[in-house]
Amino acid sequence: MKPFVEITQVKKKIDNFHLGPINLTIEPGTITSLVGNNGSGKSTLMKLMMNLANTDSGSINLFNQNVSGDEEQWKSFVSYQSQKMIGWDAFTGENLKCFIAPLYEHWDEQLFQRIVEHFAIPLNQRFSKLSQGSQQKLTLALTIPRNTPLLLLDEPTAYLDIPAKTHLMDILVEWMDQGERSIIIASHQIEDIKKLSDYLFVLRNGEMIGNFEKEALTERYKRYWLRSELTESSIPGEVFRDRVQVVSNHPKETEHYLQEKGLQWTNQSSLDLEEIITLLLSPTR
Template sequence: MNSGIPLHIKQLVKQQDDIHLGPIDLELEPNMTYALLGPNSSGKSTLLKCCMNLMKPASGIIEIYGRSYPQDEHRIKQLIAFAPDPLEGCELFTLGQMGDMIAPWYASWERSHFLRRAEQFKVPLDKRYEKMSQGERKKVALTLALSTQAPVLLLDEPTNGLDINSRNRFKEMLVEDAERIERTVLMTTHAIEDIRQFADQILLLKNGRIEGPLEKDRLIQSWRRVWLSADKLPDLSVIPGVVEYNGYPYPHLITRNWQETLDSLNANQIPIVRDQPLSLDELMERLLNE
């Protein structure tokens, strides 16, 4: 059905208040889940809004399956869905009404899926949005976005405020959908658990530029903390991959390229006392601060 690149951003530049984005180049592969990380006000939400044409970039091109704004806007709307954080302008409506409003935009919308998701999330169809808690509002945004069955999903902090049950249901929904439809997910998050459970690839938004995609499992395997035997340690700054070294009291180093470091330590006959991966929190912090 849809061939090509789900989302292709070329040389995007956008200024909004104190946010300066760009130039950004990004190409997403089909069927992958990307976690977009970056500090507060780094422009993650702004970038998602540009992809939805809710904000206009100063320059650059955004293509969804090869189609671009503004000429293909109508077609693009069927290919991409967005769960903003927060979902605004819906105060007076119920989830049932919002479903009815969105349904006609998407050819792939199925009412049965929509009802089932609302039920799985235990979110009422007839309660006004303004009366809802933060968690319920999040579930509304997710129910609507998932029910479009659009091949590209942009989720702004999708698990923010979700209770444990809903979080698990959300995870199951993504897995179930992946068996039926091609779907590429781009989610922003600050939660390490989201990265662990959902992400295949990591994108870092730093100083307005995108770094990545970085393959999550490859990152976890290549960054490592290594303790060395203290007897005779040469200058560790010459060991490839080493980003940090602490000599006292237990000499250890941190490498961003475990294989290279290991080979070099072996070649120099430096005994390794112990080695272990970095925790995901530490790894992400290091990547963001690098």
């Protein structure tokens, strides 16, 4: 099966902010988290994917169609939850469901009702009258049941409490099991990233750091406690040092060098995913 998303050499400039060049491929059956500091371009990238903003250069293909081209069949294969829903304020949840559901061939009414019931969403209230948490719950209830192959979620748990986050994770895992589907999720929540992600696409101030398989990434970084401080300015694989502690993203190279120089370490451990992300986003990386 062909990739759902193919982004090639995409660039975008907004005032003094530069995004890109971005290269990203999303395969069926995967969950990719967009990870980055505030203002790194995660939301902008999603808007470009939905053709809500124009690229300055490069191309974005969704389901083998250029999103900025004349053909728009790709839109029926994508569901997008943005951080702010424009034009919804005057309508109730029931109104919005009546507008949205008929547009999607595979709308899952049973799933919609289950989400509404579990989150206790008041469908008779106008969107503008709901709390931020209830607005987010309603937005998710109106997005996930569309049952499109690709789901784009921009900070979907920002206003959810812990029980609601847990339930949403369960819903998304169940949703992924229904067929050849993919999710792209922009999130600052490390627990969301740990539980859901197959891949981490890391952005730092608009710059693409890389697209990493989560399990491979956690295996790649190791911390070593040395018997004494190093005199060398740097060693192979080193990304961080604090006295007798050295963090490496190429442990085999680091260990080979230490053994070759007769330098011993007393202990070693893998890094937590949050520590790895922090290192990747560090300007001194």
